[in-house]
Amino acid sequence: xxxxxxxxxxxxxxxxxxxxxxxxxxxxxxxxxxxxxxxxxxxxxxxxxxxxxxxxxxxxxxxxxxxxxxxxxxxxxxxxxxxxxxxxxxxxxxxxxxxxxxxxxxxxxxxxxxxxxxxxxxxxxxxxxxxxxxxxxxxxxxxxxxxxxxxxxxxxxxxxxxxxxxxxxxxx
Numbered sequence: 001x002x003x004x005x006x007x008x009x010x011x012x013x014x015x016x017x018x019x020x021x022x023x024x025x026x027x028x029x030x031x032x033x034x035x036x037x038x039x040x041x042x043x044x045x046x047x048x049x050x051x052x053x054x055x056x057x058x059x060x061x062x063x064x065x066x067x068x069x070x071x072x073x074x075x076x077x078x079x080x081x082x083x084x085x086x087x088x089x090x091x092x093x094x095x096x097x098x099x100x101x102x103x104x105x106x107x108x109x110x111x112x113x114x115x116x117x118x119x120x121x122x123x124x125x126x127x128x129x130x131x132x133x134x135x136x137x138x139x140x141x142x143x144x145x146x147x148x149x150x151x152x153x154x155x156x157x158x159x160x161x162x163x164x165x166x167x168x169x170x171x172x
Contacts, residue, residue, distance in 0.1 A: 014167050018060045019069070021163055022049040025156075026073045043148040045156065046073050047121055050088055051114050052160040054095035055102045057167065066092045079125075080132045087121045087128070094120075107157070114153050122146045 003011065025045035046069060053061040070085030077084070095102075095117060102110050122142045130137045 011168065015060060017163050017167060018049070018053045018057060019065055021160070022046055022053070022061070022069050023072065025049050026069065026076055029073075030076045042145065043152045044118060044121065044145060045149075045152075046070075046084070047088065047091060047118060048114065048149065048153050048156045049160065050092050051095055051117055052157060054092050055099045055110065056160075056164055058096040058099065060167070061092070063089065063092070080129060083125055083128045083132070087124045090124065091117050091121050107154070110157070111150075111153060115150050118146055118149045118153075122149075 025048075029042055029045045050061065050066060050069070066088050067085055070088040071081065073079075073084045073088075074081050095113070102113055122145060126137060126139055126142045
């Protein structure tokens with residue numbers, strides 16, 4: 001059966017939701033909240049999105065898009081170019097490669113996996129930025145960013161699952 005133009009447009013828009021949502025979260029993560037000291041400890045919203053889609057729909061977030069989102073996030077945050085890009089690519093690759101561990105498991109197992117990945121990503125970012133800057137950064141802001149990311153993941157996961165329901169199941 002042939003799809004109409006509007007049906008195809010609807011189909012493409014639904015399939016672009018994970019990428020669009022991830023980009024919106026990157027932008028939201030840098031919106032000034034006028035809260036002193038909040039920027040360095042803001043949650044890793046982009047990582048949460050990449051983590052979710054790596055488990056539930058990796059085909060909708062190919063590595064080239066992860067790369068571009070990471071580069072976009074580096075530019076938005078003023079991080080050294082490539083830091084978030086590399087961290088996101090490594091995290092996404094690890095999670096997508098181990099997605100069978102998480103599929104069909106309870107939310108607690110998925111959240112536990114996010115805790116591990118977020119800690120590894122924050123550690124990698126800290127090492128890369130310290131090395132590129134030639135100085136050892138204070139790890140405390142990174143620790144608070146990690147804690148806020150872990151705390152906000154359940155709410156983000158609810159959002160992602162609602163978006164996931166809007167995306168049609170691929171036909172085989």
